[in-house]
Amino acid sequence: MSWPWVRTASVPANTSGPALVALSRSVFRGEEEREIGFRAAIRERWPHRNLTEITDSDGLDTSVYQLALDALDQHADIEAVYSIGGGNRAIVDAFDARSGLAGPSSRTT
Numbered sequence: 001m002s003w004p005w006v007r008t009a010s011v012p013a014n015t016s017g018p019a020l021v022a023l024s025r026s027v028f029r030g031e032e033e034r035e036i037g038f039r040a041a042i043r044e045r046w047p048h049r050n051l052t053e054i055t056d057s058d059g060l061d062t063s064v065y066q067l068a069l070d071a072l073d074q075h076a077d078i079e080a081v082y083s084i085g086g087g088n089r090a091i092v093d094a095f096d097a098r099s100g101l102a103g104p105s106s107r108t109t
Contacts, residue, residue: 017079018050020071024059024085031084038082052078059086068094 021038023031042049052075057063064087072078072094083091 016048017077018052018075019080019082020068020075020078020091021051021053022057022064022068022081022083022085022087022091023053023055024057024087025055034084038084055085057085057087061087061090063087065090065094069097072098 019042021035023035025031039051042051052071054064054067054071057067064085068087068091076098081091081095
């Protein structure tokens with residue numbers, strides 16, 4: 001099951017950092033429709049906010065983790081996440097790893 005995970009408590013609407021959109025596959029119809037709706041809502045409500053996309057992970061934790069790390073390396077100011085395609089725990093782990101909160105990990109990358 002996938003669900004939206006957005007850090008709204010610590011991200012005021014007037015900030016300008018990008019949001020990460022995580023898809024398992026760019027051609028999966030259900031995900032594509034949710035992504036289109038999300039992008040439209042962001043453009044309408046926060047047109048200044050950029051979106052960074054990770055895709056083609058098949059929703060697998062190892063793939064999602066590495067893609068999320070790569071996205072965070074390129075965009076350290078990501079402030080929110082909409083996870084459509086699974087790998088939610090891996091995304092949290094990637095944020096923890098880049099923020100220095102990560103403890104010992106058995107994750108292989």
